[in-house]
Amino acid sequence: MIGIKNRLVFAGKGAVGGLIGTVCCILPAVAIAIGLTGGLAATLAGLGKFRLYGIIIGLIFVAFASWRSVRRRRSCCNDEQYKRLKITVPLTMLLSFGAIYGLVMYLIVPLLYKLG
Helix, strand or coil: CCCHHHHHHHHHHHHHHHHHHHHHHHHHHHHHHCCCCCHHHHHHHHHHHHHHHHHHHHHHHHHHHHHHHHHHHHHHCCHHHHHHHHHHHHHHHHHHHHHHHHHHHHHHHHHHHHHC
């Protein structure tokens, strides 16, 4: 069985992937919200064109972390538990990736732009 501690670790890895996917958009919003204007904010705003690359890198991170987590637990599980892990670990990480990505992109970034 997967304990709550392990589920939190898997969700945390997915959250890190989600944050990696939002770096292009959160940095300019933070810069504007804290009052950095001019050249730096404009330079950071130019990162928006790399949004797709950030998402891809974040998903690659989640896929690698899922593969590594399942592979590591293979030795301590029976076949039925391993089959369940092959589904629940990547699903947990992808759900937390989507939740963090959606939260940051559609709630936090617009709030930060309103503050600035």
